[in-house]
Amino acid sequence: xxxxxxxxxxxxxxxxxxxxxxxxxxxxxxxxxxxxxxxxxxxxxxxxxxxxxxxxxxxxxxxxxxxxxxxxxxxxxxxxxxxxxxxxxxxxxxxxxxxxxxxxxxxxxxxxxxxxxxxxxxxxxxxxxxxxxxxxxxxxxxxxxxxxxxxxxxxxxxxxxxxxxxxxxxxxxxxxxxxxxxxxxxxxxxxxxxxxxxxxxxxxxxxxxxxxxxxxxxxxxxxxxxxxxxxxxxxxxxxxxxxxxxxxxxxxxxxxxxxxxxxxxxxxxxxxxxxxxxxxxxxxxxxxxxxxxxxxxxxxxxxxxxxxxxxxxxxxxxxxxxxxxxxxxxxxxxxxxxxxxxxxxxxxxxxxxxxxxxxxxxxxxxxxxxxxxxxxxxxxxxxxxxxxxxxxxxxxxxxxxxxxxxxxxxxxxxxxxxxxxxxxxxxxxxxxxxxx
Amino acid sequence: xxxxxxxxxxxxxxxxxxxxxxxxxxxxxxxxxxxxxxxxxxxxxxxxxxxxxxxxxxxxxxxxxxxxxxxxxxxxxxxxxxxxxxxxxxxxxxxxxxxxxxxxxxxxxxxxxxxxxxxxxxxxxxxxxxxxxxxxxxxxxxxxxxxxxxxxxxxxxxxxxxxxxxxxxxxxxxxxxxxxxxxxxxxxxxxxxxxxxxxxxxxxxxxxxxxxxxxxxxxxxxxxxxxxxxxxxxxxxxxxxxxxxxxxxxxxxxxxxxxxxxxxxxxxxxxxxxxxxxxxxxxxxxxxxxxxxxxxxxxxxxxxxxxxxxxxxxxxxxxxxxxxxxxxxxxxxxxxxxxxxxxxxxxxxxxxxxxxxxxxxxxxxxxxxxxxxxxxxxxxxxxxxxxxxxxxxxxxxxxxxxxxxxxxxxxxxxxxxxxxxxxxxxxxxxxxxxxxxxxxxxxxxxxxxxxxxxxxxxxxxxxxxxxxxxxxxxxxxxxxxxxxxxx
Numbered sequence: 001x002x003x004x005x006x007x008x009x010x011x012x013x014x015x016x017x018x019x020x021x022x023x024x025x026x027x028x029x030x031x032x033x034x035x036x037x038x039x040x041x042x043x044x045x046x047x048x049x050x051x052x053x054x055x056x057x058x059x060x061x062x063x064x065x066x067x068x069x070x071x072x073x074x075x076x077x078x079x080x081x082x083x084x085x086x087x088x089x090x091x092x093x094x095x096x097x098x099x100x101x102x103x104x105x106x107x108x109x110x111x112x113x114x115x116x117x118x119x120x121x122x123x124x125x126x127x128x129x130x131x132x133x134x135x136x137x138x139x140x141x142x143x144x145x146x147x148x149x150x151x152x153x154x155x156x157x158x159x160x161x162x163x164x165x166x167x168x169x170x171x172x173x174x175x176x177x178x179x180x181x182x183x184x185x186x187x188x189x190x191x192x193x194x195x196x197x198x199x200x201x202x203x204x205x206x207x208x209x210x211x212x213x214x215x216x217x218x219x220x221x222x223x224x225x226x227x228x229x230x231x232x233x234x235x236x237x238x239x240x241x242x243x244x245x246x247x248x249x250x251x252x253x254x255x256x257x258x259x260x261x262x263x264x265x266x267x268x269x270x271x272x273x274x275x276x277x278x279x280x281x282x283x284x285x286x287x288x289x290x291x292x293x294x295x296x297x298x299x300x301x302x303x304x305x306x307x308x309x310x311x312x313x314x315x316x317x318x319x320x321x322x323x324x325x326x327x328x329x330x331x332x333x334x335x336x337x338x339x340x341x342x343x344x345x346x347x348x349x350x351x352x353x354x355x356x357x358x359x360x361x362x363x364x365x366x367x368x369x370x371x372x373x374x375x376x377x378x379x380x381x382x383x384x385x386x387x388x389x390x391x392x393x394x395x396x397x398x399x400x401x402x403x404x405x406x407x408x409x410x411x412x413x414x415x416x417x418x419x420x421x422x423x424x425x426x427x428x429x430x431x432x433x434x435x436x
Numbered sequence: 437x438x439x440x441x442x443x444x445x446x447x448x449x450x451x452x453x454x455x456x457x458x459x460x461x462x463x464x465x466x467x468x469x470x471x472x473x474x475x476x477x478x479x480x481x482x483x484x485x486x487x488x489x490x491x492x493x494x495x496x497x498x499x500x501x502x503x504x505x506x507x508x509x510x511x512x513x514x515x516x517x518x519x520x521x522x523x524x525x526x527x528x529x530x531x532x533x534x535x536x537x538x539x540x541x542x543x544x545x546x547x548x549x550x551x552x553x554x555x556x557x558x559x560x561x562x563x564x565x566x567x568x569x570x571x572x573x574x575x576x577x578x579x580x581x582x583x584x585x586x587x588x589x590x591x592x593x594x595x596x597x598x599x600x601x602x603x604x605x606x607x608x609x610x611x612x613x614x615x616x617x618x619x620x621x622x623x624x625x626x627x628x629x630x631x632x633x634x635x636x637x638x639x640x641x642x643x644x645x646x647x648x649x650x651x652x653x654x655x656x657x658x659x660x661x662x663x664x665x666x667x668x669x670x671x672x673x674x675x676x677x678x679x680x681x682x683x684x685x686x687x688x689x690x691x692x693x694x695x696x697x698x699x700x701x702x703x704x705x706x707x708x709x710x711x712x713x714x715x716x717x718x719x720x721x722x723x724x725x726x727x728x729x730x731x732x733x734x735x736x737x738x739x740x741x742x743x744x745x746x747x748x749x750x751x752x753x754x755x756x757x758x759x760x761x762x763x764x765x766x767x768x769x770x771x772x773x774x775x776x777x778x779x780x781x782x783x784x785x786x787x788x789x790x791x792x793x794x795x796x797x798x799x800x801x802x803x804x805x806x807x808x809x810x811x812x813x814x815x816x817x818x819x820x821x822x823x824x825x826x827x828x829x830x831x832x833x834x835x836x837x838x839x840x841x842x843x844x845x846x847x848x849x850x851x852x853x854x855x856x857x858x859x860x861x862x863x864x865x866x867x868x869x870x871x872x873x874x875x876x877x878x879x880x881x882x883x884x885x886x887x888x889x890x891x892x893x894x895x896x897x898x899x900x901x902x903x904x905x906x907x908x909x910x911x912x913x914x915x916x917x918x919x920x921x922x923x
Contacts, residue, residue, distance in 0.1 A: 251811075261811040262820040272809040283807060 002026065002064040003352060004089070005043075006050030006080045007071030008034055010323065011095060011118075014345035015068055016043050019352060026059040030071075051080040053087070061087040068348055070095040082111030093351055095344060099235060116347045122340040123235035126292050126317055129336055130224060130240060131209075132216045133289060133315045136198060136336060139360050140205075141371045141421050142400040147205040148369055148421070150179070150362060151212055155195045159215055165189035172407050173203035173211045176397045176423035177367060184367045184425055186395060200362065202369070202397030202421055204405050218289070218314075225250070225288035225313070227274035227304050228295035229260045232319065232340070236292060237264050248285065250274045252295075274304040286311025294319040305334045367425055369397070370432070374418045378436045386410030390435070393425030445921055450510040450517070452500040453600075457518050457586050458525075459493025462486045467573055468529065472566040481532035482570065485525050509920070511599030512911040515583055519903060522582055523549050526574050533567055539895055543887065546899045548574030549582070550906035551782060553661025553752035553875030554898070556888040561666050565647065568664045572651035578906070579658020579687070579782035580628045581605070588621035597621065603911040606779060606787060613692055620692075627695045628782075632657050635683045642675035656680050659687040659783045661752030661875040668883065669755045674738060677755050681745050688715065688749035688777025710817045711778045711789045718788060719744055722772055729764050748772040750784040752875025754883035766861065766878055773868040774836075784873025784905055786836055793821065793829045835909055836871070843867040843901055847894050854891040866890075870898040871905040 001023055005016045008029035016027050025043040028050040029035050038045040048055035050069060061067060067084035069077035074096040081092035093114045096102070105115050128138035137150035153160060159167055164187050169175060178185040179198040185191065193199075199215070201208045213220070222245055226233045229251030237247050237260075246266040251257035252273050261269040272279045274293060280286060291313045293301040298320050305318040317336045320329050329337035350358045358371040374381070380388050385396060385408055399406040400419040406412060414420065414436075424432065465486030472479050506514060523546040530541035540556045547554045548571055560568060577585065583604040587597040597617045613620045632653050639649035648664055652672075655662045665671045669680065686694070689712065697706040706712055726740035742755040747769045758769060775791060777783025796814045803810060813820045844860075844867045851858045858866075858880060865877025866887070876883040881890075887898065904912045914920045 254811075257811040258813060258823075262813045265815065265818075268807075269811040270807070270809040271811045279809060283809065 001066070002060055004028065004056070004059045004061060004064050004067040004084065006067065006069040006077070008038055008045070009070065009072055010321075010341040011070040011345050011348070012068075013038075013041075014323075014341065015070065015348050016041055018345065018349050023352070026064075028055055028059055051076050051083055053083055056080070056084055056087055061089050064089045066091045066093065066352055068093045068095075068352075070344070070348065072097075074098055074101055078105075078110055078112060081113075085111030085113075091351070093348055095348065097231065099231070114351055116344055118340050118344045119231040119235050121343050121347055122232050122294075122319065122338060123239055125343055126232070126236050126294070126319075126338055127239040129315075129317055129338075130245070130290055130292070131220050131243075132212055133218050133221060134216050135212060137362065139358075139369070141358055141369075141398075142405075142419055144205070145400055145403075145405050146202060146371075146398050146421050147208045148176075148200065148202045148360070148397070149208055149212060151199050151201060151215055153193060153195060153197045153199065153215060154217055157195070157215055157217055159193050160195050162193055163189065164191045164193065167193065168214075170203070170207040170211050172207035172405070173201055174395075174397050174407050176200040176202045176369070176395050179362070179367070182366070184393075186393060186423075186425075200367070200369070200423060202423065203407055207407075221245070221289040221315075223287060223289045224248070225285055225291040225308070227291065227293040227308075228301075228319075229253075229256055229269065230294065230296060232294045233292075234260060234263070236294065237267055241266065248288070250285070275300055275307065277307055280307060280311060286313060288313050290315045290317070292317040292319070296321075298322050298325050302329060302332070302334065305329075306332065309333055309335075367423065368429060370422045370424060370429075372420055372422060372432065372436055374414050374416060374420060374436050376416045378414065378416075380414050380435055381416060382413050384411055384413050391428040391431045393428030394431065394435075395423045397421040397423050445509055445513060446504055446506070447513075448500045448502050449504040449506045450513045451496055452502050452504075453506050453510070453514045454517050454521070455493045455496030455498075455500060456590065457493070457514070457583070458489050458521055459497060460586060460590060461518075461522060461525075461582060462489030462493065464573070464577060465489070468566050468570040471569050475565055477564050477566045478533075481529040482566070484532060485528035488528070489525050506599060508599050511603045512914050512920075515600055515603040515907060516903075516912050516915055518583065519549065519907060523899075523903070526570075529567055529570055533564060535563060535567065539892060540888065543895050543899055544571070545574060546902050547870075547875070548660070548662065549578035550873050550902040551575050551578045551655075551658045551660040551750070551784065552870055552873040552902045552906075553655065554870055554881070554887050554902070555662065555875075556886050556895075558886050558888060559666055560662075560664060569647070569651060571662050572654040572660075572664070575658045575660030575662055576632065576654035579660060580625055580691070584621045584624060587618055588625045604907065606777075606781060606783065606908060613695060623695055623699075624691050627691055627698070628657065631683070631686060631694075635679070638679045638683075639676055642679050643673050644676055648672075652676075652680065653683070656683045656751065656753075657687045657782065659684060659749045659751040659777065659781070659873075661746070661750075663753065669742070669753045670757070677738065677742055680753065681742055684745045684749045684751045684753075685716075685719065687751070688745075688781045688783040690778040690780035691782075692780050693778075708817065710792065714792050715778050715788045718775060719748060722748060722768060725768055726765055729762070729768070743769060744772060747874060748775050749777050749781075750872055750874045752869070752883075754876065757882070757884050759878050759882035759884065770861075770865055770868060770878075773865070773872045773874045774840075776872060786833055786872075789816070790829045790833055792816065793826060794833050797826055797830055832909065835913075839901070839904065839909065840864075840867055840871055843871060843897065846897055850891055850893045850897065856889075856891065866898065867901060871901040873902060873905050 003023045004026045005012050006028045008027050016025050019025050020042045027043045028046045035047050061084045067089040069080040077094040081094045085092050091113050094112045095116050097118050099117050099120045102117050134152045135149050139148045175187050177200040178187050224247040226247045226249045229249050248268045250270045250272050254271050257269050257271040291308045293304040295301050301318040305316045309316050315335045318334045320337045320339050326337045326339050360369045396408050398421040465482045468482040527541035527545035530536040543556050581604045583600045613623050635653035635657055636649045651664045693706040697703040722744035723741045727737050730736040739756045743758050746753045776785025776787045779787050779789045800812050844864050847863045862879035866881045869877040881887055
């Protein structure tokens, strides 16, 4: 099918790259300089304004299935979607940065079928990582009915040395895998938990949360520091508020810091530079349990993150915009690097997938978690999972049946229209199309 | 934004508005004229000033006729001038009756319009009834503000009205009830008239004659403090004192919020407002301190509450001779003189919202010594107060105290020159009571005596302080800044 991507920035580029294999992708880019780099992609690249009818017609918007507007200007994206919709594109997706537009927009309004907000998605991703120090990744599936976390087991955790079957795992929670020294282990009841193991948990948010708290040596973090009070920092503070957590915020711009203090009455806002060691020390900001450095400049986030780590912050999350830096950040000591453009591209791609609602990669692509709708032709329908002879690297983490969430045991069977959350190794992933 | 260099004062436009205002304010003399007709007293002392105002205003208006609207800058001049002139006109009946010398009459009239209540008349009961009514009426007019009244009535002031009202309004901000300033002015006056009517009825119900009820209602709701009795409220029944306490408290509340509470059923706007709570809390606290100090007992509770309310709302009535209280009681009253009522009330002095903001400001700056980089806006009832406003409030408070200090000094210099014996407390209370539009002070200017014996320069100084205090310093003081005229 034909997919039009408007804007060839980082988000557009990643989206086009992910879609090029399965779809006819037309990429519209205004800036001729950036246009050059598009030659590496297997797409039709057009130079022009994506919000103009002429360019959209040229791109074939009349017959296109999907139009994705992801330029850096929110208003252009909305107009481009409206124009594409007008021309007959079936599904339009607009990327916006300002969450205010989410309020303005209602599903289907303005010719925009889906709206994805980068600042919100990033802030949500970071907020999910905030609660416990041990959580290294956290993602929602099936509209929040299912939570997946990757949790590190610390040296002294009470669970170390236990067999998995003795670990009193709540029934609504599934240990999908153990990540141990770069290995992906599909767990059995006899496996013994070791320090620095990372457990991939899939289940209801309540059960996963409960088990995580049991694994954790520390109470839910209250002392949280946000460095950088831009949109992401502000949203993040807002998202933490309902949990009763009021982060301290450092903002370098005086006017902005005042604005933050006015709009986040419960938070303490500092006007200062997050990379100023004297300032961080004087205000005792190293006492924070978890810190997120979400300034607009990668290098500053790295520097600030490392300083905070040195000052004793247990877990440091840093925002990184340059895709080349993501692994570097985590190598040099940042606990988690969050890459907003990757998050937003993933979100956009999930709309374009047929049955696969959402895909998440773990351990540098050594494992993935997928949300997929069971096909009516699946050979597994009605077969008890224990007898289904699933490939070795594949595990059904959860089944969502209507509003109900089932954490499957061997005796459960799939039904048509079920949505399943799968944990899979790349080898096993090839079998998924055939089986489900 | 108006550019800096075209900000020289347009004297013509300002005088034109002054003329219009004076012309229309001549109508206020109709009330004493009517009353004098009824009680068959001499009309002349009211007719003549009325005609002077009408004719003078009309001539001024003719002479300066212009199409130019006044701007921000002219607003101060207009308001300051109108208040000076109106006090002058209001003084004429006292002179024409032969009751007072011109300076004393001007003092009495300025004290009236500014709702101060400081008097130079020892035996008010000897004055003609119509003059007593006029004396109370000046306070009633000044309470809600003569400019607000003019804006409410004159459609022609629609555009410049905002500047004028802002220059006259008590408190750091003028709350608009409606998009049009004229409607706001009307609503405020409507509430004011309604409450006055209620006050009259309740006072009559508590045993006062309708004349006494009306005159006292005029000076209660306006937090003025003139009485028709020589002995003031010591001569009136306790029930009337109770009613008066209630209406003094109301007079010290923000009228815009009263309007919203009564007529738009938004009582939360009034009761949940930080300023209202702080105001009532201070009144309660002061009452308790005084009560404990005077000795527990119903009689003392009544006097404590009455005096705390009367002085803090800058009314200045006395239910007892508080000049005989011990130093602690006097000190409490002296401090209360600096508090005043809420913004948008008829009370004078600094206003409790400014006190509140200054306290928060002090707290914030103390925090900043510990955490120099913390950004913490100051909030009132959840609303963020801009740094600009906080600074203006702090500056106002400093300015107020400075004027108080200098005023006390000058007063003592003048009385020393004339060989008077005035104590520090007496001088300080006289200055605080006139600058804050309270009325009586202690000792020589105490509740049972008058300002009559002060020397000429001292009286002129106190007149100036009443004027400056009522207009909240800046509209008057900017007139003395060279930059104001030169632009």
